[in-house]
Structure formats: structure tokens, C-alpha cells
Amino acid sequence: MRYVKHLSTLPGFLFYASIALHSAQAQSGWHLEKTIPVGGMGGMDYLTVDPATHRLYVPRGTHTMVIDADSGKTLGDIPGQQKAHGVAIVPKLHRGFITDGGGNGAITVFDLKTNTALGVIAAVPDADGIIYDPGTDRILVSAGDSNSLITFKPDIDPKSGKIEAPIPLGGAPEFLAADGAGKVYVNLEDKDTVAVVDLSARNVIARWPVAPGGSPVGLAIDKQRHTLLIGCRKPAKMIVMSTENGKVLGDLPIGTGVDTTKVGGKEAFASSGDGTLAVVSQSADGKYEVQSVKTARGAKTMDFDSANGKIYLPTFDFEELKPGANGRPKALPDTFKILVVSR
Template identity: 40%
Template sequence: MLRSLYIITLVIGVNSCSAQPATGIKLLTTFHIGGSGGWDYLSLQPNSNKLYVSHGTQVNVVESSTGTPLAVIPNTTGVHGIAFVPALKKGYTSNGRLNTLTVFDWQTNAVTGEVKVGENPDAIIYDEFIKQVVVCDGRSHEVTFVDPATDKVVATVAVGGKPEEAVSNGAGMIYVNIEDKNEIVAIDARSFKVTARWPLGSGEAPTGLAFDKTTNRLFSGCSDNKTLVVMDAANGKVVASLPIGADCDGVAFDAGRNTIFTSNGDGTLTVIKENSKDSFSKVTTVTTKKGARTLAIDTASHKIYLPVADFEAAAGANGRPAIIPNTFQVLVFGY
């Protein structure tokens, strides 16, 4: 993912119908998790009350309404993301420092296996159409496809740069932000071939990525120049570029409200309305907390979850302020 473990993520909204304007978003509560270590993605288990939060060498599982601790998935050093396979009731974590995926039973959260993948596995999704787990291997510049029925790698696709985030169109195509090339790569998941490379125009360092299946639009958050790029997934045409906060690392789409959210490391949440497939307008900027640069959205309750911690006032030896121990938390925003 990005430069440090206290980053990220993205969850893609499901399709829905009529839209309402995104106004009145406020902080509802804070889940105080504590402990030490950095973080990356967080994900909601489908049709459940469980929120999975990456946290350094483990994944914290909490109740999504109250933050009550439910379980810990251990030994996931450098964990970035969590994906779920509903039909098999299995979950997967991408362990960036181990170059593995941890396989677990999503009912008991017991670890059931491990899959060896490429270097620094980062973003991870499950694609229901091809029935495979898709992993962005950041350091080896490839995307790995895993069959969850056997937990075997079925294909590895070179993408020519650092894959940062992936989304599926639900019909056999996978789209991947290539952070160091300022482009989106289209992969045909049936043939495991790159079919297109689309430049992001003015967008620099694409990180978070989301998708609207109804309009066939990709939403790419570009962290280096504070821009959300909207792209036509049919042909790679850039149809809009909008200003967002600094240091974005997560993008989510709420189909029920036709609303796009970007989580920005500068301590803001940018809210953008999709008026039509080619018309977008910035609605508001919500104050969150510095370092809250990744998010997950519950498209049923419209709650937005952002992991973060408190930091020391002064920068440390590495040029970044240190995390204050036992301040790790998840901010919950909603209407």
C-alpha cells in the first residue's frame, strides 16, 4: 500500500437505486481498540455484524455497531487487507511482510490454512463472477488469482508497475490502480491477460479505487495531487477530475445515495455526489482525524468506518510522528 502501515483502504459499494444527497454527515461514535502497531484496510463481513480491522501483526474483529471485541486473527505480520468468500464462509488476509494469505473460517475466525503469493500482497478482493480471490502484489508488480475452493494459485498477471487497489465489474473484468505509473490497468479475468492501460490524465499516484456498476464508472483517488479521477470503464476516457483532500488512500462508493467518499490523510473526508454518469459535484468536506486515510462503508446503514490513532506532536527519527501506544481506534461516521 502506501508509505507506511498506518494507511488505507477501500470498500466498494454495491448497486442500488434512487439517490439522496449526502448531507449532515457527523461522527457517531469511536471504537477504542488500543494495542500497538500500524494499520491498513478494514472490511465488513457480508450480511453480518462483524468488522475486520488490519492491525500490524493481527486482525481485530469487532462488532460493527458497538465496537465490542469479538476475536483476533493472529500471525498476519504486515497485514493489509481482508476479503471474504460468502459461499464457502471463508476469509483471507493479505500479509505484506510474509508474502502469504492467511485463510480463516469466518464463523469461528479460526485459521485454517495459508497460501503463498507474490511479494508484499496488499489489496485483496473476492470476485463472485470468476469465483476467485484477487491479490495485488505490490513489490512483485503482479496480480495473483487464487481459487478459494482449493486455496491454490491459478494465475499470476504481470501489470508493469505497483498495483495499489483492484475492483471488479462483476462480469469478468478486473481494474487495477497502478500507483507508480499513474494509470489503470484492465485485466480480463477469464483469460488472465491485460487488455488495456489507461492513463489517469492529471491524476498522480492513484491509491483508492471504487466502481459504479450502473454507470460503468471508475473512481480513482490520486494522493499526490489531491484529485479524484472519474473514468469510463468501457474505454478509459477520463470524464471528470475533482478536488479532494490531501494524502487520499481510500475511495468508497455508496450506490444507495450515489455518493463517493475519499478518506484523506490530512484529516478530512471528501464527499462527492454522482449526479449522472458524467456529472459530479463536491458536496462537503468532513473533518475526521489526521492519519485517517482509509475507509470502509456499510451500504445498508450508510455508516463509514475510518481507522486511525493518535500521534506524538514531534516527528521521530524517520521523519514521521510516532503512534501513541494504545490509541488505535475506528471512527464511525454517519447521518
């Protein structure tokens, strides 16, 4: 099943006008290739892939696993976190950084070669989404409960270094993206807006509504088309927004419970907890299509490997809810796994 949106040309991206539903096989041909069984104890959050090594960095709550994506072998396991959320890597320094949202918040610095911790940097409560911006040579971290953006240089002393003064955002951030030229875009989930931060001035310079989307969580940037791809939960949409003026250029249907959006080549992706991966692509006749790829329940985060073109999504097997029961189903013990989606 796929959704097809008819388009008219606009600067940067294309505007989505009307929807037609087709049952023909999608042209892009994305599918679930295989499952990597991992098991073990712990939860899950943002997964990060290193395209150069095909290593997966997988937060599991109190520890972060390093897994070879090709063999499925666990290469390392970095302990010591209270609530691990995400990982950013800086290969030129052979360093990785893990956000720990527990307690007062912290960043674990580790060695990419040995997968051992080098030290822990004090942060702020609920240190969560994390990326590395090569343009400004900064690690950038969203801190939801602290309503702030954290920044620091990746060559920070892992034992005694201190973060730069947090930038107040005026709302609860979820994820973030950088344009490489000094601007950072941050989803404010509770405000239904994207905050635009000038890193030189260290303040918010604009706030852009995401309507007709709401509760924005996933965020990715397409630097070539000067657009943001925003995954919204209420309602479930991918919003296409101009990075130049915040204008909403279009909205696309996606699954419920989205957590992550990514850009890979000429396509964009949104992973949702209902067990679907939305793949946005352009057909030869100028239409944009959304292919809905069946993944598995709970597979709401992901990363895209730009070297091999594969997508990796972590999840568990879950117990079945009883008829009439509400709430989240419990993950079954020792069932953690990583799904591999490819073309």
C-alpha cells in the same frame, strides 16, 4: 465547507467544469458520529466491513482483529501474520482471506464463524489489496513489489492449495476493482495508469492514464454508471473514469494522503490521511458537490456498510511534531480507534 462543481451531461457520468466555493452547510449532512476505542498493539491498513453482520475486519500488522461495529466489542483476533494488509470475505463459504505482505507473501484463510485460521497459502512478496469478485468467483490480490495480480478460487484447500499463475502488470499495483464480467481494473501507482486485466486471457488488455491525477492508490467501481472512482495523491484528486474506454470524465478536489475510495448508493467517498473524508453527491439542481467531512489525522482507509449506511475509518492518536520537523508523526501507544461517520 464544500466544493460545488457545475456539470454538463455525458454518457455514464457527468463532466465537472467549474468550481465554486461555498460555506453553507452541505446538503448531504455527513458527520463524525462516534469513536470506537480499540487500543492494543499493532499497525493498521485496509479495514473491511461485513454488511450482514456489521463485523469489522481490521489488520493490525502481525494479527487481524474482528470487532462488532455496534458494540465495539472485540470478537476475535487472528494471529500469525508478518504484515497484514487487507481482508476479503466470502460469506457463502464462511471464509475470510487476509493478505500478508511480509517475507515471501502469504494469504491466511480463516473461518468467519469461529474467527480461527484454517491455513496459510503461499503467495508472492508484498501481497496487498484484496477483493472477492462474485462474477468470476475469484479472490483477487494486488502485489506491489511483485508487479502482479494474484487470483485463486475461494474454495481453495487452505493447507495445500496453490494460487493460479500470477498475472504480470508491468507496474506496481496498489488497489483494484472488478466489473463482475471478467475485467479487473488495477491502479499502477508508479505508472500513473489503470491497468485493465482480462481474467479469461489472463493478461493486460489496456492501460489508461489517470491525468490530471497522479500516483493513483484508491480505486472503486460504480457498476451502475460504468465509472471508476480513483483516489490520486499527486495531485490530490478523485478521478472519474469510464470503464468502457478509459476516458477521464472529471476530477474532484479531495484531501491529501488519500488511500481509499468507495461507492455507496448514489455517493462516492475518498478518505485521506490529512483527516478529511470527501463525500461526492448530486444536488437537486443537477450539480455535483464535494462535502469535506472532518475525521482525524491518519484516517486514510475505510469501508462503507451498505446495510446501515455508515463508514468506518481506523486511525490512532499521534504525537505532535516539533516546530520545523518533517516526516510522519509517531502513533501513540494503545490509542488505536475506529471512527464512525454517518449521515
